[in-house]
Amino acid sequence: MLPRKLLTFSLFIFFFFFFSISHCFIFDFPSFSLxxxxxxxDSYLRNGVVGLTRELGVPASSSGSVIYNNPVRFLDQESNVTASFSTRFSFSIGNVNPASFGDGLAFFLSGDNQTLGSPGGYLGLVNSSQLTKNRFVAVEFDTRQDLHFADPDGNHVGLDLDSLVSVKTANAGLAGVNLKCGNVITAWVDYRHEEKKLEVFLSYSSFKPETALLxxxxxxxxxxxxxxxxxxxxxxxxxxxxxxxESWSFQTFGFRDSRPRIRPHNVNSVYSVPFKPPIPAAGSGDNRHRSKNLRLGLGIAIPSFFCALLALLGLFAAKKLKRGNKKQRVPKTDVKAAGPRQFTYKELRIATKGFNAGRIIGNGAFGTVxxxxxxxxxxxxxxxxxxxEGKTEFVAELSIIAGLRHKNLVQLQGWCVDKDELLLVYEFMANGSLDKVLYKESEQKNPLKWCHRYNIALGLASVLTYLHQECEQQVIHRDIKTSNIMLDSGYNPRLGDFGLARLMDHDKSPVSTLTAGTMGYLAPEYLQYGTATEKTDVFSYGVVILEVACGRRPIEKEGVNLVDWVWRLYSLGRIIDAADRRLRGEFKxxxxxxxLVVGLSCANPDGHERPSMRxxxxxxxxxxxxxxxxxxxxTLTFSNSLPLSIDDIFSDVEEEEGGGGQEVQKQEDCLEIKLEDSSFSSSISSNMPNLQLSAGGIFSDDEDCRSPLEIKLDSFEQHSFPRYDDE
Incomplete structure (x- = not known):
């Protein structure tokens, strides 16, 4: 306890003197409040995120800004010193319509906190009618080439000084960044007045690059x-x-100020707007002499104090390392290098109010969210x-998702292994799951717009292309469904839940494993042979985009199997009749x-005929x-029996909305599937020659498939997943 208390006290002393002498102003917004x-x-605040523009119908325009209330001192007129400054912020630029883009955003310093700039190429930064009167310093993140302002391209960063014609620009692609991709991007802007140099860094990760983009x-x-x-x-x-x-921190430094201004975001402002600079108090020569002596004394005492303190802390640290850490640890992985951090159980217990039932936002087969x-x-x-999940499987899942980087993946923020608990921390998705938005919310509000639906199909195809073909090791997800697809504030899809995912070398053949997944999304050959390939994910993708287009579940209580239904309309030349009626024809x-046709091609019962995600x-x-x-x-006919005995099959029923009562029972050598409010039932013996499988589900014919089951085929007898390297 002594080292911890000493360290806390030392840090307090350090930061007190550090900010008093060097840093004149600092604030930090990990998330935002008013x-x-x-x-x-048009700017707004939602779920701790500031939006600068709104979703308005084309050809309407939108412009907005967010400004820190308090003015910041950048010049010390008494000493004629200019402050240096540094800022770090995370932002995203997404498109509701993939074919529609522009114009961008800007970080700025301005003497005006009341005037809203013009839309379009003016970036909401300046008023088009007063171009010669604007005084500002800005770094623009421009997503449209505007020849009026000599923009070099539609994906650049530039420094603007009193004009939107940039002093210098750099293509964001040089940092491997596409500004309008919709992914969260972190930017650093540093100005060192001693060096007379301004630098801009850009990255998809939270780690600052070594080389400046601009x-x-x-x-x-x-x-x-x-x-x-x-x-x-x-x-x-x-x-x-x-x-x-999404987040923002800012600080100035480089000149001394007798009154340090440290402004955390949760402290009320002490200034009023408009701001009147303080009038310096008259002081005598004796006061100035005492102040000079005091600064000289502190300049000698403080370094001496910290040298002694560092030596003392080093001694305690050496002893602590010898004793070792006796707490439970996660086996070594490459997770740390990828960005996520380890949380304490106490942190997560407090954040969830003791895992209160009122904080539950989702339930799945393998855990509660x-x-x-x-x-x-x-x-x-x-x-x-x-x-x-067992610890080995937990670490395997953690390692897979932590090593992946794509704009359409749910970002892992950390993990916790403590108190016999296995916890994963993900970024919060404001709009919840696609399943919720597509079905539950559409029953009460306006249905999900077509532009969002098409964008979801595009985003999901993009991330699966990445997992299947662009990763160092191929990733087979094995559980693609609407409840595992999350939607961010811009309704961009984020694929999550890698609890069943497998890593596989690109040049190796897949091996048979215990079948896992969700009924209605499982490819026929996967059910039959237990072999997961990228084509099994393609099948699941096909079912999902048919759901998105039709607004129907894969297997409904009182309707035929979705794939069968759409294919029947396609064979009659009426495929457009499959469109979700709630859209009322408002789609292209x-x-x-x-x-719809792509969905059918992906859901083809013959895996060899399915296209690649690319x-x-x-x-x-x-x-x-x-x-x-x-x-x-x-239709496919398998002459051999299923590779799994009934004892190998477990059931974890996830009741879907409107699915009715559902029950799965194991009785000796047969699996009986029942619906409490339907006459449909099916008994299948464990040896099933000539089993005919439909593209949309198992135990069905081409005309009808009324099982609403969403059943996980995996083993929970020992409360663990199959290993990723099992044979």
Missing amino acids: RNLTLLG AVGIDLSEFLQEFMFVGFSGSTEGSTELHCI YKAVFPNSGNIAAVKRSKH EEEMKKL RVLQILNNEAEALDVPRVKP
Whole structure:
């Protein structure tokens, strides 16, 4: 306990003197609240995230800005010193309509905190009618090439000084970043006045790159005022681009101030707007002499104090290392290098209010998901709590998702192994799961718009292409379904739940494993042989996009199997009749037909006839011709029996909305599937020659498939998953 108390006290002393002498101003917004912020125009606050522009119908325009309430001192007129500054912020730029983009956002310093700039290429930064009167310093993140402002391209970062014609620009692609991809991007802007240099860094990760994307030799003292406001602005013109700021920290340093201004985001402002700079108090020569002596004394005493302190801490640290850490640890993985961190059980227990039932936002076969709000930072996360997975499988899942980076993946933030609990912490998705939005919310509100639906199909195809073909090791998800697809604030899809995922070398053949997945999404050959390949994921994808287009579940209580139903309409030349009626015809017919046909080609019972996800992505992006789909749905006949005995099959029933009562019972050598409110039942012996499988489910014929089961085929006898390297 002594070292911890000593360390806490030492850090307090260090930061007290450090900020008093060096840092003149600092604030940090891990997430946002209305305190200490001014929102102008179309900007809004939702779930701790600031949106600068809104989703408006084309060709409408949107413009908004968010400004920190308090002015920041950048010039010390008495000493004629200019402050250096540094800021770090995370943002995303997404498109409601993939074909619609522009114009971008900007981080700025300005003497004005009340005027909203013009939309379009003006980025909400300046007023088009007063171009010569604007005084500002800005770093723009531009997503449209505007020749009026000499933009080099539609994906660049630039430094703007009193003008939207940038002093210098750099293509964001040089940092491997696509500004309008919809992914969360972190930016660092550093200005060192001693070096007369401004640098901009850009990355998808939270780790600052070693090399700056944009470096400009510039003396900003000519453009800075004594007091200026800091903030962000964004705009659109005839597009539906959404600009969001997710976190922000800022600080100035480089000149001494007798009154340090440390402004955490949860402290009320002490300044009023407009701000009047303080009038220096008259002081005598004796006071100035005492102040000089005091600074000299502190300059000698403080370094001496910290040298002694560091020596003492080093001694305690050496002793602690010898004793070792006796707490439970996760086996070594590469997770740390990938970004996520280890949480303490106490942190997560407090954030979820003791895993309170009122914080539950989802239930799955392998755990419960809670909404977590961290009180100190205000950050919101989703915590997956599982008691079924073994430690080896938990680490395997953790290692898989932690090593993946794609804009359409749910981002892992950390994990916890403590108190016999296995916990994963993911970023919180404001709009929940696709399953919820597509079915539950659509019953009460307006249905999910077509532009969102098509974008979801595109995003999911993109991330599966990444998992299947672009990762160092191929990743087979094995459980693609609407409840495992999350939607962020811009309705962009994020694939999650890698509890069943497998890693596989690209040049190796797949091996048979215990079948796992969800009924209605499982490929026939996977059920028969237990062999998971990328084509089994393709089948599941096909079912999902048919759900998205039709607004129907894969297997409904009082309806035929979804794939069968759509294929029947396709054979009659009426495939457009499969479109979700709740859309009331508000969709592009060509896109609807394309999505339905792609869904059928992916859900083909013959796995060899299914396209790769890269081909699907090309088709949806109009970069390739659609595949030919047979008018009559193929059927497959397997002459051999299932590779699994009934004792190997377990059931974990996930009741779907409107699915009725469901029950699975194991009786000697047969599996009996029952519905409490339906006459449908089926008994299948464990030896089933000539079993006929439909593309949409198991135990069905081509005309009807009324089982609403969503059954996980895996073993829970020992509360663990099959190992990733099992034979």
